[in-house]
Amino acid sequence: MSDDLLRSNQLPGVTRFKWQQLLGPIVVVVALSYVVSGISVTFTFLTEGTLALLVMVLGLQVFIGNSGVLSFGQSAFAMVGGFATGLLTVPVKIKENVLDELWEPLKAINMGIWPSLVIAVVIGAFFAFLTGLFLMRLSGLAAGIATFALLMVADNVFFNWRLIGPGPQVMPQVPKFSFVDESIILAVIVMVVVYLIGISRRGRLLRATREDPLAARALGASVWRLRVLFFTVSGGIAALSGAMYAHHSGAVSARDFYLGFTFTTLAMLVIGGATSMWGAVVGTIAVTVIGQILLEFESGVTIGGLEITLPNGVRGLVIAAALVAILIWRPKGLTGGREFSLRLPFLSRP
Amino acid sequence: MIQTILDALSYGGIYGLAALGIGLVFGVMRLVNFAHGELIAIGAYLLIVTIDLGLPLSILIAVTGTAILALLMEFGVFKRLRLAGPAVLLIASFGVSVFLQRFYEIIFGALPLSGQIAPWMAGVIEFGDTTITRGSVVTIILALVLLSAMWFFIEKTTLGLQIRAASSDFQTARLLGVRSNRVIGAAFVFSGVLAAAVAFVLVTQRGSVDPLFGVNITILALVGTVIGGLGSLQGAALGGFAVGATISLLNSFLGNYRVYTYTWLFILVIIVLLVRPGGLISNKAVKERV
Numbered sequence: 295m296s297d298d299l300l301r302s303n304q305l306p307g308v309t310r311f312k313w314q315q316l317l318g319p320i321v322v323v324v325a326l327s328y329v330v331s332g333i334s335v336t337f338t339f340l341t342e343g344t345l346a347l348l349v350m351v352l353g354l355q356v357f358i359g360n361s362g363v364l365s366f367g368q369s370a371f372a373m374v375g376g377f378a379t380g381l382l383t384v385p386v387k388i389k390e391n392v393l394d395e396l397w398e399p400l401k402a403i404n405m406g407i408w409p410s411l412v413i414a415v416v417i418g419a420f421f422a423f424l425t426g427l428f429l430m431r432l433s434g435l436a437a438g439i440a441t442f443a444l445l446m447v448a449d450n451v452f453f454n455w456r457l458i459g460p461g462p463q464v465m466p467q468v469p470k471f472s473f474v475d476e477s478i479i480l481a482v483i484v485m486v487v488v489y490l491i492g493i494s495r496r497g498r499l500l501r502a503t504r505e506d507p508l509a510a511r512a513l514g515a516s517v518w519r520l521r522v523l524f525f526t527v528s529g530g531i532a533a534l535s536g537a538m539y540a541h542h543s544g545a546v547s548a549r550d551f552y553l554g555f556t557f558t559t560l561a562m563l564v565i566g567g568a569t570s571m572w573g574a575v576v577g578t579i580a581v582t583v584i585g586q587i588l589l590e591f592e593s594g595v596t597i598g599g600l601e602i603t604l605p606n607g608v609r610g611l612v613i614a615a616a617l618v619a620i621l622i623w624r625p626k627g628l629t630g631g632r633e634f635s636l637r638l639p640f641l642s643r644p
Numbered sequence: 645m646i647q648t649i650l651d652a653l654s655y656g657g658i659y660g661l662a663a664l665g666i667g668l669v670f671g672v673m674r675l676v677n678f679a680h681g682e683l684i685a686i687g688a689y690l691l692i693v694t695i696d697l698g699l700p701l702s703i704l705i706a707v708t709g710t711a712i713l714a715l716l717m718e719f720g721v722f723k724r725l726r727l728a729g730p731a732v733l734l735i736a737s738f739g740v741s742v743f744l745q746r747f748y749e750i751i752f753g754a755l756p757l758s759g760q761i762a763p764w765m766a767g768v769i770e771f772g773d774t775t776i777t778r779g780s781v782v783t784i785i786l787a788l789v790l791l792s793a794m795w796f797f798i799e800k801t802t803l804g805l806q807i808r809a810a811s812s813d814f815q816t817a818r819l820l821g822v823r824s825n826r827v828i829g830a831a832f833v834f835s836g837v838l839a840a841a842v843a844f845v846l847v848t849q850r851g852s853v854d855p856l857f858g859v860n861i862t863i864l865a866l867v868g869t870v871i872g873g874l875g876s877l878q879g880a881a882l883g884g885f886a887v888g889a890t891i892s893l894l895n896s897f898l899g900n901y902r903v904y905t906y907t908w909l910f911i912l913v914i915i916v917l918l919v920r921p922g923g924l925i926s927n928k929a930v931k932e933r934v
Binding site (some may be wrong): 431440443561564607 | 674676724725728729730731732734735736738739740741742743745746747749750754758811853859863866870903904906907910911913916917918921922
């Protein structure tokens, strides 16, 4: 019954608030974001995109890491968030020209980025709550497959229903964030929320259900209620990620959040270590760095007079291989599923 | 009308074969193999690349190659994850799937590779007023032959008996002397052979192959395996058949709303899972519920 990946070695996980566990990852993310985005415009763009992905991985972590239940469904809520913020912020003129089949009341709405982000999160969380009421009855493999089916439904609906979006096309002219600071602030807020809810009473109870559902129930924990609660929070965070992505790239379409996105974010979570907030941060950074280096090689790099060009596809190949290797040799991820610590954060063997 | 029914049957047959391939492996090791689609894709690639050698030889190469890749997956990855739970195995197979997709992209290119495999299958047969495509007839016959062959193998041979035993209770089967690695290896080989058969039918229909060739049918066959009952081989084949036939019928009858076929299909899947988490033909061993 046990899934090594989803079990923490620090039984029963972090229980007491420690400043270093919260501030460590925040300092790393903020410092890295400013340093990297300072290099060039391209890197600013990369940083914003990575922060949106980080928020998604944190959203996955708060549910999968604490409950031990595999879910592919969060991508569906990222889709909801991306579409919601797109519909709320794209200028009315553009909507009339490009999205002519859109539902009339939606055409008329227009607001700023920040109120729209709030609404996107609320809508995402609402949908997560609604679907969670049913899906959280399931565990294990059935939960994995059912949440996958949810992703398929969301993709099919958003890809075809022109009343609520661009259908198979791209929704253009989504207003962009002006500064990288906005993405950084949002990511930090999410990190605080994810850490605090993880060590809260309910968070610890949910982790108890992950380790031993029967014993946790004997203590009076309702597995279903706890999972619905965390699924809802996770859905809201995923929606924020989708919205951040939309405001980062200036456009949004259903296929942005389909299988590729689902795979990348899940790989980040597993590679970093699913059971800690720090694991989500490390996984996102590690996969992004590897991906970025390989992308350079794919477009050709000269080392010592020797020009090396890797074929397209190597990036995805290496990340997939890394995921499988981690599952085989270090199933708790690079961090070993631990929170940030100043004592040998990587090297301590589980 | 006859064509609609035949299409439903041939779609059902092909999805049934794919679902049985997935169900075989799931039964013995609780692995929902996402990477089954990449077995189908390699079968299609091998067929198209070697078709100049003549169809029989090309089919032989495709079947052998696909079976070998299935074994490589088992030895390279899944054998090392024997103690992991089903969720970890699912994520690992997702990784293997993406790995192979990118591998095909590097070797064969991202663009579709086209070729004519058995062009005669596109022709039609006329019975008085009605015409039916040869392809659907051949598919139905192929599916029937392979499903009966698999039935014979699973019900009547010792290895098949061992696979059934391992499917219903792996630990007990091991204790009673079933050699687990051999059984799992056999299940992978047969799932590879079934994948090659699916590849043959699909590639004759589409006439081209790309790195994502097998993804769609695998997702749907997975759904079929789940609906039919994970861990039950007849259930897997029947579930796959049901999914294929349903899609084909929905496509015919939904008309302009056919784009929403998947929405209805997957909502149905969620309902089935909620009502019977173990699938329609359920197996105690996989039931987990809150």
